[in-house]
Amino acid sequence: MEDKKIMICDDDDSILEVLQMMLEIDGYTVFLENNSTNLLKQISNINPDLLLMDLWMPVLSGDQLLRTIRTTNELKNLPVIILSASVDGAEIASSAGADLFIAKPFDMDEVSSGIEQLLAG
Numbered sequence: 001m002e003d004k005k006i007m008i009c010d011d012d013d014s015i016l017e018v019l020q021m022m023l024e025i026d027g028y029t030v031f032l033e034n035n036s037t038n039l040l041k042q043i044s045n046i047n048p049d050l051l052l053m054d055l056w057m058p059v060l061s062g063d064q065l066l067r068t069i070r071t072t073n074e075l076k077n078l079p080v081i082i083l084s085a086s087v088d089g090a091e092i093a094s095s096a097g098a099d100l101f102i103a104k105p106f107d108m109d110e111v112s113s114g115i116e117q118l119l120a121g
Contacts, residue, residue: 005028005030005031006028006115007030007050009033015054018108026112036061037060040069050081051069051079053081055086062096066093079100081100081102081111081114082096083111085104100117
């Protein structure tokens, strides 16, 4: 598999670090963003193959960002996995247009296989 770029957006740095470490072991190039207000600009600059994003973040929430992504022509087909500890997270993620929802605390195997599945298309 050629080198795929994964963007992760979460306001929790420890989660970013864990995901980055695991995904780099899996052979992905990982980009981190802990400020949701920078995310759309970063996506345009980096053009990732997949986005992993938290639902609850200060200023711009994951579902707000996802709705923007889904209505932006050059971004609307970007595979997005939402991670959240929220009880109604799956419902919110789905209605915002997420490709996959994974509950926190997440199982790294579930994250890896979800990414593989979405990138395999």
